[in-house]
Amino acid sequence: MSLRRLLRTDAAALIAAHRASVALHRSWVTPCLDQAGFEAWFSRTLAEDYLSLIALERGSGAVVGVFNASQISRGNFLSAYLGYYACVPYAGRGLMREALPQAIAYLFGEIGLHRIEANIQPGNAASIALARGAGFRLEGFSPRYLRIDGVWQDHERWALLADEAGF
Numbered sequence: 001m002s003l004r005r006l007l008r009t010d011a012a013a014l015i016a017a018h019r020a021s022v023a024l025h026r027s028w029v030t031p032c033l034d035q036a037g038f039e040a041w042f043s044r045t046l047a048e049d050y051l052s053l054i055a056l057e058r059g060s061g062a063v064v065g066v067f068n069a070s071q072i073s074r075g076n077f078l079s080a081y082l083g084y085y086a087c088v089p090y091a092g093r094g095l096m097r098e099a100l101p102q103a104i105a106y107l108f109g110e111i112g113l114h115r116i117e118a119n120i121q122p123g124n125a126a127s128i129a130l131a132r133g134a135g136f137r138l139e140g141f142s143p144r145y146l147r148i149d150g151v152w153q154d155h156e157r158w159a160l161l162a163d164e165a166g167f
Contacts, residue, residue: 024088120158
């Protein structure tokens, strides 16, 4: 697995990966499905408080998944929210488990964060297992926390601190 920041030239590959993954992503995330959606997403990554990392299969360069760090806070807080998702046909193959430590290292090492929080819907067993396996701990439950696809969804709050991850 390799991991790098989102590039504008990733548009076609990501749109195709997202379109192939609509059934997998339904009710969990709403990724871009067209050029306009990609441009809106890419524009967000140009801000200081948001970044997207693309997980690629090392041999083929195929898009395996995405890690988005949002609401990156500097100063005394040094925190961000982390969202992630795999794409078809790579979901369930352990590749995101291989890529997540790279994303964590980037956020704690390169960006210098102190805390990463992943908010995950309680029914999303795969995402919870991924967070737990990377050392995130459950901190709480937030009812109707985030609106996804027009519906307010409950979320569990999972967090990891830099020193807990060895940074």
